[in-house]
Amino acid sequence: MSYNSRLSDYIQRRGFLLRVGLITGGIFLNGCYKRLKAKSYDIPGKLSGPNEKAGHLLRDKISFPKPLEHSKVKILIIGSGISGLSAGRWLKQSGETDFEILELEAHKGGNAHSGKNKDAAYPLGAHYVTVANNEDEVLMDFFKEINVITHMEKGLPYYNEFYLTFDPEERLLINGEWQEGLVPEFGVPELEKTQIKRFLAEVEELRLKKGADGKFVFNVPVSESSSDKSYLKLDLMSFKDYLDKKGFTSKYLLWYLNYACKDDYGRKISDVSAWAGLHYFASRRGLAANAERNAVLTWPQGNGWLMEQLADPLDKYIRTSSMCYQLGYTDNGKVLALVYDVNTQQNRTIEAEKVILCAPQYVNNRLLRGIKRPGVDYKELQYAPWLVANIKVSALSGGRGMGLCWDNVAYDTPSVGYVNSGQQRLNTAEDGHTLTYYLPLCDFEPAVARLAAYSRSYEQWLDIIMPELEYIHPGLTKVITNIDLWVWGHGMISPSVDLIWGDNLQQARKAIDQKIFFAHSDLSGISIFEEAFHQGIRAAKEVLKNNG
């Protein structure tokens, strides 16, 4: 490394530390000040997040007790998020039963984790999937397995109507009124409406477009998309630059696109690639016998429900509170996992022929200390932090226009709105609602926003979210009975410029020595259920193929 690059590294690092210092210092001072004065919001609730204790153990390289037990397994899966469970399901269905799944948290599920208050289940992370693209047979098979698709009708899948999102689906608070649907319309000037129409028409065309290799330009999973160079160059510019170049200037359109990027990627249009930005709109072509194209499937606990369907048959293979903190090799070339039991505080080793690492890469970076992954630059992978608030309200005041929907968004506010987690309830009687509010922390670069997020107290979060909620529903504070906050420090991978089709991820997907395999949605560059699901299957197939 040259002196110059080390210097610029140093300057960047110093600038970074300065920004972190300023922000966290500000939060600390604000916290001190808040202690002095009365609380501004008197709302009961709690603040939590992924197991920080375990996370710290992993990061801080503390010394662990001497291993007491030693066991052997053929295939070891690390991580019980969707990718890990999907890999496990594939192994089991292929007749391979000699495997174990380790999870450092006390619960299964990773990002699909869900919570529960006194009255209802609610999502803490991912909360919906769309109907499958019809050529995605693997996913459709899974949907059939778990009765999400009940049968086929005239060649099209018939989706279980208890899981298709109940109507009314979406509303947007704009210019003082709730309109139906999220594309801005109410009070939008004609000229801007024309731009919005033009954009939607363009993505509609892209939706059906195929590359020179005969594959769809945008597909789910990403790996099924065309690798036609003329489209891949969209991954080399930001979505914002693309829109500028195309002459899209309408502030309503740009708000809508920013909303979409924040919703799916936790970042703004300037921070994701044009390929990723367009993928959101142009990759879904799912047709159903009994629903509109791209209809949405959801459950009270969000994708926690899908996770349970994957996890339940694998129950006896899953070990929770089991943190693998290092991987290495034994003398005879097996993989050796050092595992710490967070509950009993005992240490053990597991010897495996093969390992599927289903953790995000920033975790793998720590597990693989001393094992090289050529061409993989961990620093290039950025993860967007999120705040999720589950807000229990006793009633919800009307406002003008459309009534409560599943997805409720307000124009030009920091969050991406809230979903009504009781949408799929069958009861006619309503006894309050649990609203799941999603706030992407995208005003600073992820690393800074993350450290700031970790240092905020429950009351300080309320200071951030309550003004917006009061704006959306004047008087809401009075009817809130509880708020459960959940901070995702590393909520989802950010598909920044040159990530999805870049070398970094391509290298990161490669197995090490045909012994350590990788599966996680961050390897696709897009953090959605389908990507995690396919990543798991890809890795499981590689392992099985290698089995001989």
Place this chain on the structure above:
Amino acid sequence: MNNRLPALLLISVFVVATCGLIYELIAGTLASYLLGDSVTQFSTIIGLYLFSMGIGSWISKYFDKNILSWFIQIEILVGLVGGFSATILFLIFENVASFRIVLYGLVSLTGILVGLEIPLLMRILQDRFEFKDLVSKVFTFDYIGALLASLIFPLLLIPHLGLVKTAYLFGILNVVVALIVCVSFKKEIKAAAYLKSASAISILLLVAGFFYADKITSFSESLTYSDTIIYSKSTPYQRIILTKKNKVLRLFLNGNLQFSSDDEYRYHEALVHPGLQALPNAKNVLVMGGGDGLAVREILKYPQVESITLVDLDKGMTSLFQSNKILLDLNNSSLLSPRVKVINADAFTWIKAQKKQYDFIVIDFPDPSSYAVGKLYTNSFYQLVKSILSPRGLMVVQSTSPYVAPKSFWTVNTTLECVGLKTIPYHNYVPSFGEWGYIMATNPDNVYKKPAKYLPGLKFLSKESFDLMLYFPKDMAKVKTEVNKLNNQILVKYFEEEWANVL
């Protein structure tokens, strides 16, 4: 001292007179709000009030000693009774039988107390003025007070404060007079300390009432019914209001008319008999919704029916129709029959857990005016109903008006057909509702045979009238519609559109 005190007492004449008239106006207004017929209410209240004042004046001669302290005590009492009167009347209004007794009781009590005030005051003042001066001054202030009260009551108080707050405000003024008199005359009164604290506590109570008044007046919806309300209750699910005019009872749920006792037989006969008369072997019957027990009353006319299960969300509703005397007369105590089992549950969740089959199923839900109720008209719901309908059985669905809302009506029909049921739509005229629609459904391999005759004693249905009911004239003719599903809820949209033109 001699000059100031008489002046103070004369001012209290003025306040007392104002308060007295205000209480009378409050009672009169409240009675005409709640009981209707304002001429009758006002004249009975005014008559009773003046008569009670006469009684008060007459009683005043029995007060001999300590007149000043009696006066103060009466002031406090008037303040409390008058101040809480509106609240008490609002709160006990739900209790049908005793409302008038309490109303007239309160009016008399206030009248008697107010009637006592002036004579007592005059006796207090008699040593301080000449008789002709005294009479002239007292009555002048009395009538000025009355004028003031009658002007500010309709112009300022009712629009700005409302009945309940006005009552409290004047109660407070009344007791404040007592307190001031008490403080000013403390040397002439025995037990001044006791009277002072009594008035202070009363003021506190009235002030508290004033600030909680808003909760009480949330019952203000009772002002929108033209008939006399004889029962009103908020359950966790809905607001139940029962009104009566002449002999006609009407039931409103959240302000929507559910039945009117003079023509409900047309609705319930049409709902039940075309289906059940065609099922001579029907043993088990299910009714969903219909917590009023009126459909059950019709079903109980069939001896072959062994058991009726009624599933209604609201316990408040079913227990009302199991206990209220007037309503038991109306539904023939149907919900108390040993053949009837009442289950209070949410229909969709309940039916998902059912295995037992029923020969006849009556679906009598409220109209699909909200997304919550709209779920109970979806293919997913009918699929579940179908699964518990016995192979030869029939179901019937109340399906709103095919005249006002043809798209809504035929959507229910399409939705039933799409789950693989054969439908028999029909309609009749129910004066309170207008032209009303029902849809029977059965498994496609069954042949529905129109009953050749009906039970004796029906007031509306006959073989001939049913033939007419099966025919849909051009303005209600079948239209093509989509299927109502959980994920489109088109029925709610049609329903809103179509009824918006009418309501």
